[in-house]
Amino acid sequence: LFNDPAIIDLPGLIRWPLAKFISARRAPVAKEIYAHMGGRSPLLDMTNDQARALEKKLSAASPDSKVFACMRYWHPMSADVVQVVKSFDPDEIVLLPLYPQFSTTTTGSSITDWKKAAARIGLNKPTFAVCCYPTGQGWVTSAAKGLNEEMARGQNDNIRVLFSAHGLPQNIIDKGDPYQWQVEQSASAIAERAGLAKDRWTICYQSRVGRLQWIGPSLDDEIKRAAQDNVAVCIFPIAFVSEHSETLVELDIEYRDMAADLGIPAYYRAATVGVAEDFISGLAALVENAVAGKKNIGPGDELTCPQDNMCCPNAAEQDRKQL
Template sequence: MAKKAVVLFNLGGPDGPAAVEPFLFNLFYDPAIIRLPTPLRWLVAKLISRRRAPVAQEIYAFLGGSSPILPQTEAQAEALENKLNEGGTDSYKTFICMRYWHPFAADVAQEVKNWAPDDVILLPLYPQFSSTTSASSIKEWQEAAKKIGLDTPTAGLCCYPTMAGLISAYADLIAPKLAEVSGKPARLLFSAHGLPQKIVDQGDPYQWQVERTAEKVVEKMGLENLDWKVCYQSRVGPMKWLEPSTETEIHRAGEDGISLVIVPIAFVSEHSETLVELDIEYAKLAKEVGVDEYHRVNTVGVHADFIAGLAAMVEKLSDPSIRSESGMRICPSGYKDCLMLAS
């Protein structure tokens, strides 16, 4: 029986008001986020985090002062561990590693080393790959593991935008929300976290993968003449971000006189972008611009299909490399940030 450690990566979030500013500093100090030389990046991160902290604290106040992302991820880790240990010959243990707040990679890598697994499997909880999320987390893990001498054979997933369990979970969660719309025709908005346009232009496949996820969900639902659109939320700063924005699409729905069902297509757990931005801020905007009905679909969370899909991918990983859901490169060749440089 082999011992296998499965490390789940997520963004992380402040665990109290005092943690908001250092959390934001860690986020903006990441070279994958602010692409500047170290001394200048430190100054920019310090400035942005200090200025944004009061606004962010107000946002987290709606959530009791802290982010729910850690307990949400803990529930997913427990569900996945239980699924992986259902009658198999290997022994799996899940570990949670957050990128910008506790538990950090350095601490989790030591926990994994102490458990002494035969294999380590890296599992980003970002279905769609980006250099700013999955790649950043995997790089930090590799550095932390090297520093403490954790040289256990390590495999990992870089992305799974069309994984069957993910797609079926979304389809299952969307259907009842569409059924709730009682009046005007409804448009399905797949809202993903935004990204600066220049990062995509430089070779990041995130937008391409988000669009593939949405297409597969629509295909799975099989509804004739379904009105749907991909859009992007959570813009920060003056630079050009991916378009159309979710705000723009909400305004357009008001102008078109239709209702909205909004799907957080790139989030697999609830946090401030879903519970505050989508549920409170965008719901208010929808009402102001005349959207008749506004319904928000839950994230996939611990949906049985999603967890089963994660487990199936983990069980297939063997050789020490980073792979996509199919085991081969899925992104077109122009996306140079893809971790699988060759199929």
Template sequence: MTDSVSVARPATGGRRKIAIVLFNLGGPDRPEAVRPFLFNLFNDPAIIRVPNPVRFLLAKLISGRRAKVAVEIYAKMGGGSPLLPNTEAQARALETALWDEGEVRCFTCMRYWHPMSEEVALAVRDWNPDEILLLPLYPQFSTTTTASSLRVWNQAAAQAGLDKPTRLVCCYPTEPGFIRANADLIRTGLAEAAPHGKPRVLFSAHGLPEKVVKDGDPYQWQCERTAEAVVKELGIPGLDWVSCYQSRVGPMTWIGPSTEEEVHRAGKDRVPLVVVPIAFVSEHSETLVEIGDEYRHLAGELGVPHFVAVPTVMTHPAFIQGLANLVRQVRAGGGSVCNAFGTRQCPSSFSGCPHAAGGLRAAG
């Protein structure tokens, strides 16, 4: 994978100032931050869908119970999550790709750990842009990710007195640059696995409780469209592939099949695995530890002939150019919410889609 090439930028002069806010989940930057990070996560009404004070008490309980195991997970990555520096690298690459659009500055905005919406909204206000674009680093829309980030951003922007024209890119599950970047990285993984047998590709996304999807969340539908688009881009006849879901927590029934189940099936079938983090665009615990360590170890125990963990798209040039194209499309279009195609793409049965009647809107 090659990083984006730096391009000399002209003097800004009187060019229009564009603030791009990159939404991401965030992660603890040190062991002491693990428990408050987990509390913030489980105290989100989009994650634990019960009213306060019950949610607050559950968040306290769950974060306390999970903290020790989580600290051990982050210890494998040096004591903290690499998500923030990875997102910062993507921000700088995107600024470079958009040098001709105006005076562009990308702000990283994390949902559950710093920098969070309150501090980022103040920084954007102080920079005083002419317009704001909210660009989630969640390619597939979910009420648990993009909608949650947008809700707290709108609150923070209002509190900060940030009153600028604002637009949201709600999703880009089949954006061509995102698809090409994944296909490029998968080809390398397939070439590595091929000497060990016909590989099976697992498109692994973070899971959701079934109830969330049944309530109208389009995330699973969009993840499957992403996988189909990548398979089409690969153009490999007879490719063995499946969409699956990881990171299950709690007693609820989650969407499936689970990635763990698919690793077991590959062991029975004695086929090499190429595991693709299809809903993640930067490395963090779910990719480096859950896929790269835990599933790899499980595959070895189950007799999987070879295991390849495909890296995330990170600053792959095609992905960064795809994000830049999204920014240009949104700026050229109308409306406060854009899915990069100008029209709603989710079936009407998905009431959680922000293009549905009464759906989410970016403030500003």
């Protein structure tokens, strides 16, 4: 993870020993986190469930469709999966991220890694990439349903929704990464679909590491503010579609304990969308659009990243066309 140039933008001779140092320091913390989850994360299992659900949906119209799960920092990684895909011998390949919002540190890094792995073994099939779907109908509908279901548990409580996303260092955003802007678009779309008034929700960020300035506000600060206002909170993990350490440990244990210590009236946490039918249908539509149009898929017909977000592949493509 920390040796990825998209995460730490330093020359390799500096990045590699720094990555080893950071990993060594974080190892005890990581062991404790995984102990809370029984020694392993459910992320790969949930990703495989999503792959099977998507394959079933796609096969209704295209019986020869095959979906492969590919992880970025643990097996099966790109180097493993390209071999399997080459043996399958597809006519076309669609790269579909399970990150609703694009970032150079997530989707961008994953697509680059796939392309390098494919080139190394001569996998030269036509390949199209889905950039993101921050306001995609299937994603937004599933998210809003899950949020409303969780909030219904506290129907008598005065609840503030905290849309919590994984944080990023501010300098990455300053270089043109569209992630923060896309998180804001997701939150607005989900809140509107869920019927939330503007004064009942806010956006915040979790999982900070190191001393750099990170985008904010932090989830810590928003929980403290909710305690001061004496309102209950419902956390919605807006950048995740599967359960893993940042939901099951950070949100369900660490922040729940923090909220209790601060005297927050009630603490709720909406589940990730997982294999929700609307979500899987939305993913299938993205894949089908990419194949039918023989093209990469951007944020959506009605959503275009601002031109200063030049790390967004869709915005960059538009700029090249203008030139």
